[in-house]
Amino acid sequence: MPVTDLIKSSLAALTAKKSGPSLYDLCDPLLRGAGPGDAHLRTFYKTAVANPVLRPLMGRAGLPALADPDRFAALQGAIRSARDDAAPDWAAIGRAIAPLIDAVPQQHPRRPPLAGKASMPPRAEIDRVIKGCATDLIGSYTRNQGFIPAYAAFNLIGDPDFHGRDLVTALVGLNARTYKNATLLFNLARAFILPNAPVARLLNPGWAGFAEPMWEPVQIRHRSAYYDAFFAEALMDYLGTGLATADETARANTAIAGMIEFCLTTSRETVRHPTDGTPFDVVTALVKPPHVRMSKFFWKLKSDLGFGLYVPDCDTTACSLSAATQFGSLDPMLDQPFLDYYAGYQVRPGTNRAPPSVDINAPLDFTGGIVTWIENAAGDNPFGNDLDPTLNLDVLEAAFRNHVRWDIVGTEQRVTFLRGVVDFHDRLIGSGAFADPRAHIYYLPELYAAYFGRCLAAFRAMPAAIQKTIDPNDRFAAMRETILTYVQDDLAAHEMNPFDAALALLALAKLGGDRACFAPAVAAMVDAYGEGGRKGPYKAYEWNKMKTPTRILVGGPEVTSAFVLSALSHARTSLAAA
Structure with a gap:
């Protein structure tokens, strides 16, 4: 990304109007600092999601849907289960987050057809590139x-082919709890990034x-x-x-x-x-x-x-x-x-x-x-x-x-x-x-x-x-x-x-x-x-x-x-x- 575009995108993300609870409003009470439950989940949150670089950018990325207190509480309940339960119900946790991911569908770039007919470069040019x-x-x-x-x-925007159903599949199918924790928090962050255009444009x-x-x-x-x-x-x-x-x-x-x-x-x-x-x-x-x-x-x-x-x-x-x-x-x-x-x-x-x-x-x-x-x-x-x-x-x-x-x-x-x-x-x-x-x-x-x-x-x-x-x-x-x-x-x-x-x-x-x-x-x-x-x-x-x-x-x-x-x-x- 050109430097000028990077500056513009950063300013847009930092000054965007907050339209609902942010990721940190949701997770800080549960995962910030020392406390009960799985220590790795707290460590991952602090290091990968709530670090000093991302906080200013994502602090204004809110979700209007979470203004509903019942939905906010249900999502916190899923995170609390991942933190505290000895054997979390990962399918239920994934289903709580999946609709947020599917709310903003992604797609791969649409490539325009080639304009005009290309000529074959000279053999000397081909050899020059090979040797270079x-x-x-x-x-x-x-x-x-x-x-x-x-x-x-790492690309926090997530993969365009990874949908809500896939999050549930991954949380159940992965074996290491640490890897489940990472998949959970990265995709939770993604759910806040996707609908907030200034942040999404900056990160992707x-x-x-x-x-x-x-x-x-x-x-x-x-x-x-x-x-x-x-x-x-x-x-x-x-x-x-x-x-x-x-x-x-x-x-x-x-x-x-x-x-x-x-x-x-x-x-x-x-x-x-x-x-x-x-x-x-x-x-x-x-x-x-x-x-x-x-x-x-x-x-x-x-x-x-x-x-x-x-x-x-x-x-x-x-x-x-x-x-x-x-x-x-x-x-x-x-x-x-x-x-x-x-x-x-x-x-x-x-x-x-x-x-x-x-x-x-x-x-x-x-x-x-x-x-x-x-x-x-x-x-x-x-x-x-x-x-x-x-x-x-x-x-x-x-x-x-x-x-x-x-x-x-x-x-x-x-x-x-x-x-x-x-x-x-x-x-x-x-x-x-x-x-x-x-x-x-x-x-x-x-x-x-x-x-x-x-x-x-x-x-x-x-x-x-x-x-x-x-x-x-x-x-x-x-x-x-x-x-x-x-x-x-x-x-x-x-x-x-x-x-x-x-x-x-x-x-x-x-x-x-x-x-x-x-x-x-x-x-x-x-x-x-x-x-x-x-x-x-x-x-x-x-x-x-x-x-x-x-x-x-x-x-x-x-x-x-x-x-x-x-x-x-x-x-x-x-x-x-x-």
């Missing part, structure tokens, strides 16, 4: 003393394109194996272009090797198969200091607020295995029969395993899909479980890359597992639900489209006989056509920021789309090159997100550089072949 992005990534790895960072930012300004820019002034730098696997793959794409100098090749290989080691060694965690107890080494989502590379202040703050425990997940594990395989790693971890392990997390009728508890992307049919979170060795699973479509593409892609090592069609059980995941995607894509942001937990539809292309490329690289065994009815061909239509007629035919353009181009290049459709996306990335100023070639955009406890965006300038680098590298290869 590679220089940014390699330089960042050096400057940050052995890693490339990503950043997290508009933007161009689909993926949200990460403009928030406070961004938490950190490191995760998921990010390292992604950055390693982008640098491998750069080496595949033949543009790297000898020095760049050596530095890129050093960075890739270091990030693969972080994935398979530093982030490795031993767990047990969920049904038969067989030990498996998997990859945890967020390791502890010093490896997380988060400042001591933010790590303490994160822990104090109840986010101290992270467990492994199926997506981080799959992406780490894929990147390691592409780099030619011989780590014994890769030799484990991972298809048998993932099968323990597949949603199948007739099993004793509970379905996803945080099904905020319902009414999707989850049958055949794989849930997100893996219980650690102690059995902890603080986030309950959910099911994200893009994660399921990552598991397939890792399996296809390791089809020999994992003998993926060697048993009837493995074939059944893979067909089940393919059927899940076939239903999702065939119904058109894949294009709805609500169907996704951690990503946007445009990233699903790009990662479908990545998955399909790995599928087509396998021997024809294995392809036929997994997909006897050639459903991948039909899915490809549907995804291509979405990318060409929707995603790439409307206004794009450079992050959107990179995902559109990745999908087009990986799926073998019409090369005439490449031009708008390539032009958008070339034209935006330099927008990041001193921070890098590009700004930070939404890459992935959490919908609970509030909308938490993850991305960074280097993330945008990596996606642009990969997209242009694959498009360059496709254009050269033409």
